[in-house]
Amino acid sequence: MITHAKEAEKFNKDEARVDWHDDTLWFVRQKRDRMAHNIPEWEQLREKASQIKNHTLSNLDQYLIQFEKHALANGVHVHWAANAVEHNQIVFQIIQKHGFQKIVKSKSMLTEECHLNEFLISQGIEVIDTDLGERIVQLRHEPPSHIVLPAIHLKKEDVGETFHQHLGTEKGAKDPQYLTEAARQHLREKFIAADLALTGVNFAVAETGGIVVCTNEGNADMGAHLANVHIACMGIEKIIPRQADLSVFLRLLARSATGQPITTYSSHFLRPAPGKEMHIVLVDNGRTEQLARADFRNSLKCIRCAACFNTCPVYRRSGGHSYHTAVAGPIGSILAPNIDMRKYADLPFASTLCGSCSNVCPVKIDIHDQLWKWRQILAQEGHTGTAKATGMKLMSAVLSNPDIYRFAGSTGRWFLRHVPSLASNSLNPWFKQREMPEPPKESFRDWYMKNRKKPKGE
Amino acid sequence: MKVGLFIPCYIDQFYPNVGIATLELLEKLGCNVAFPLNQTCCGQPMANSGYSNLTKGCDANFVSNFSEFDYIVAPSGSCVLHIKEHLKDADHPEKAIQIRKRIFELCEFLTDVLKIDNLPASFPHRVGLHASCHGQRGLHLSSMSERNEPSFSKPGHLLSMVKGLDLVQAERPDECCGFGGTFCVFEEAVSVKMGKDRIGEHVQNQVEYITGGDTSCLMHLEGILKRQQSPIRIIHIAEILNSSISN
Numbered sequence: 263m264i265t266h267a268k269e270a271e272k273f274n275k276d277e278a279r280v281d282w283h284d285d286t287l288w289f290v291r292q293k294r295d296r297m298a299h300n301i302p303e304w305e306q307l308r309e310k311a312s313q314i315k316n317h318t319l320s321n322l323d324q325y326l327i328q329f330e331k332h333a334l335a336n337g338v339h340v341h342w343a344a345n346a347v348e349h350n351q352i353v354f355q356i357i358q359k360h361g362f363q364k365i366v367k368s369k370s371m372l373t374e375e376c377h378l379n380e381f382l383i384s385q386g387i388e389v390i391d392t393d394l395g396e397r398i399v400q401l402r403h404e405p406p407s408h409i410v411l412p413a414i415h416l417k418k419e420d421v422g423e424t425f426h427q428h429l430g431t432e433k434g435a436k437d438p439q440y441l442t443e444a445a446r447q448h449l450r451e452k453f454i455a456a457d458l459a460l461t462g463v464n465f466a467v468a469e470t471g472g473i474v475v476c477t478n479e480g481n482a483d484m485g486a487h488l489a490n491v492h493i494a495c496m497g498i499e500k501i502i503p504r505q506a507d508l509s510v511f512l513r514l515l516a517r518s519a520t521g522q523p524i525t526t527y528s529s530h531f532l533r534p535a536p537g538k539e540m541h542i543v544l545v546d547n548g549r550t551e552q553l554a555r556a557d558f559r560n561s562l563k564c565i566r567c568a569a570c571f572n573t574c575p576v577y578r579r580s581g582g583h584s585y586h587t588a589v590a591g592p593i594g595s596i597l598a599p600n601i602d603m604r605k606y607a608d609l610p611f612a613s614t615l616c617g618s619c620s621n622v623c624p625v626k627i628d629i630h631d632q633l634w635k636w637r638q639i640l641a642q643e644g645h646t647g648t649a650k651a652t653g654m655k656l657m658s659a660v661l662s663n664p665d666i667y668r669f670a671g672s673t674g675r676w677f678l679r680h681v682p683s684l685a686s687n688s689l690n691p692w693f694k695q696r697e698m699p700e701p702p703k704e705s706f707r708d709w710y711m712k713n714r715k716k717p718k719g720e
Numbered sequence: 721m722k723v724g725l726f727i728p729c730y731i732d733q734f735y736p737n738v739g740i741a742t743l744e745l746l747e748k749l750g751c752n753v754a755f756p757l758n759q760t761c762c763g764q765p766m767a768n769s770g771y772s773n774l775t776k777g778c779d780a781n782f783v784s785n786f787s788e789f790d791y792i793v794a795p796s797g798s799c800v801l802h803i804k805e806h807l808k809d810a811d812h813p814e815k816a817i818q819i820r821k822r823i824f825e826l827c828e829f830l831t832d833v834l835k836i837d838n839l840p841a842s843f844p845h846r847v848g849l850h851a852s853c854h855g856q857r858g859l860h861l862s863s864m865s866e867r868n869e870p871s872f873s874k875p876g877h878l879l880s881m882v883k884g885l886d887l888v889q890a891e892r893p894d895e896c897c898g899f900g901g902t903f904c905v906f907e908e909a910v911s912v913k914m915g916k917d918r919i920g921e922h923v924q925n926q927v928e929y930i931t932g933g934d935t936s937c938l939m940h941l942e943g944i945l946k947r948q949q950s951p952i953r954i955i956h957i958a959e960i961l962n963s964s965i966s967n
């Protein structure tokens with residue numbers, strides 16, 4: 263079974279690469295810090311965003327209905343999907359109806375979550391990811407490792423090699439400008455040939471029925487404007503009530519994501535152009551279930567900025583693929599167990615609970631508290647393994663009883679002093695790269711009994 | 721003012737000097753301190769591993785040891801945070817609530833309750849401070865780089881009162897060291913890498929000591945330093961603040 267710990271250990275075999283990964287993401291976080299610290303009302307903005315999202319989640323049904331009504335009035339086709347399979351079928355049916363062969367996509371984590379690409383490709387459709395990072399990982403047959411910077415685990419040498427193999431660039435080339443130009447020419451052809459464009463959605467406005475897609479490369483616009491049919495796929499939590507609320511979220515999103523004041527393209531789509539077709543697919547896929555879990559509903563406030571990834575000291579040193587889920591990082595670790603507790607039981611433990619994620623999050627999701635709460639549920643449901651459960655029971659028995667605790671403490675220390683190899687061996691994961699603490703002769707309590715004549719508190 | 725001294729289990733067993741320094745320091749500052757003899761552990765190791773249903777014994781024991789004090793003080797931000805957030809006792813719910821309100825981490829007790837503004841301590845060394853996450857972000861002992869807030873540091877403020885101490889700031893002032901309770905063994909590779917990176921910054925700053933308010937983080941850093949045969953030593957902040965007595 264794949265676990266975060268095992269995958270992270272593999273990732274750590276190449277320490278220089280870990281350092282590079284860590285530095286690259288830390289650079290992004292620092293840019294974010296500078297931007298956030300330059301806005302005096304930053305903390306109020308976060309609070310405002312959090313309140314809007316709270317309000318929206320409490321009235322999600324009404325806002326979704328309102329959104330649908332306005333979108334239909336705008337001439338948009340609206341579809342509802344209960345899960346990933348339905349979502350993929352809906353998209354495929356639209357493609358089939360027109361007899362299309364080639365589609366271009368701009369980045370959408372939802373379609374990653376639903377494994378849309380694999381499905382469409384297996385049906386004989388050509389699916390091209392048009393976000394540069396996405397295209398790189400697609401050529402390598404890898405999933406994205408980060409929701410905003412999908413190829414952040416790759417160096418320019420890796421990209422050069424990939425492009426050499428697939429796009430015929432010169433061997434050994436690693437100049438970003440040269441490589442980007444090659445990708446640009448390649449993607450131009452794909453854009454022009456595409457029958458249909460598929461995009462994600464950053465915000466869907468209930469009041470107008472319009473959607474907003476944020477990209478830095480303009481690839482969503484290029485795809486949607488060139489093709490005759492545009493499908494936009496969104497999780498139902500992307501709804502915001504009013505057009506005016508966008509001002510709050512657009513200010514927070516780009517700053518939190520990359521430290522830019524705003525994404526290069528914030529494109530608003532309201533209705534299809536004359537003679538063209540626009541579809542919106544609203545997807546649940548476990549979201550209403552999460553909404554019903556009082557302790558975890560807050561996780562649906564997420565606007566996918568990835569600030570929690572960049573700030574997470576564990577993510578930076580374990581890489582996105584170690585999370586073995588479409589949305590990695592701290593937020594992925596609280597979303598994934600909702601979908602499959604057994605498969606993702608390891609993720610809430612892939613954290614030190616340092617709390618940096620909750621404080622960086624622009625919509626104030628209590629991420630680290632939710633990690634803690636998931637641990638309780640996973641242990642209760644028996645997903646943490648019998649060895650751990652037995653160990654914990656034993657530990658609890660020792661620590662609950664002062665007499666046993668003192669006995670275990672003094673014998674433990676005695677053994678560590680006289681037979682240090684008991685703990686200093688290769689079976690002890692502490693000792694692999696760390697020395698054991700040196701056991702003192704007496705505990706603090708022993709010292710206290712000797713040195714404070716009349717011990718109080720007996 | 722009656723102060724109950726809480727010495728977390730691993731400090732009691734492995735770092736008695738931290739307990740001694742804490743006790744002496746509080747006494748020196750005029751507190752009437754008692755150490756309840758039947759204390760054990762706050763229950764955090766079980767709770768953070770998902771087994772908060774197994775902490776009832778620890779909780780009840782904690783309540784019976786500490787319910788009679790005006791304040792409870794411990795030299796460990798992490799254990800204090802756990803008690804503050806999670807202590808429960810079905811038989812004495814109101815006592816548990818009182819304890820949650822009255823427990824303080826050592827540095828916050830010194831700055832917020834005793835409000836001390838000078839200390840007769842001296843420690844003429846170059847020192848790096850490790851801000852432990854549960855103390856910093858959980859108890860808000862210092863400002864965090866993620867938030868847009870005025871910068872402050874209660875441990876830093878206290879260390880500034882120590883004669884001869886040269887405090888050098890790490891480049892990433894508040895990054896986690898990777899200890900994380902059982903994380904340090906279940907995610908051994910990442911845990912150690914995080915610890916090495918924290919140490920690396922202090923090595924660059926050429927410190928003689930790394931200090932902090934959480935012995936657990938310090939124990940993890942110490943384990944790595946010793947394996948690297950580094951001359952940098954680990955010292956709990958209580959030992960520095962109490963240094964004029966023990967030296």
Ligand code: SF4
Nearest residue numbers: 564565567568570623
């Ligand atoms: S949880 Fe918060 S910080 Fe993380 S991606 Fe979502 S909005 Fe951004």
